[in-house]
Amino acid sequence: MRLSYPADIKVIQVPCTGRVDILHLLNAIEDGADGVYVAGCLEGECHYIEGNLKARRKVEYVKKTLTELGIEPERVEMYNLSSAQGARFAEIASEMVGKIRELGPTPVKSTHAA
Secondary structure (H helix, E strand, O other), X not given: OOOOOOOOOOOOOOOOXXXXXXXXXXXXXXXXXXXXXXXXXXXXXXXXXXXXXXXXXXXXXXXXXXXXXXXXXXXXXEEEOOOOOHHXXXXXXXXXXXXXXXXXXXXXXXXXXX
């Protein structure tokens, strides 16, 4: 089954969401991403024991940091789903794109040359 999700989504695979660092999330926003979401294993079913719980704490920290900077925390989200939920992944991608479109472009202007 071939899934379709918005072309706006750039998928970056990691062995475990626990490997996603706070700086990865913040750098994505700083580099011009209008939003970022992390899709991890279902809670209690992480192959690396608690990687998804670590990722959730990092996402919550980034959301708090964005709030303190005056940026909408909804630009960063965490979702838990199993690898068998491809259709749900595509649905989440569409939901996230819709949410970000409502928020508009990121208020952060990248200082990096394109």
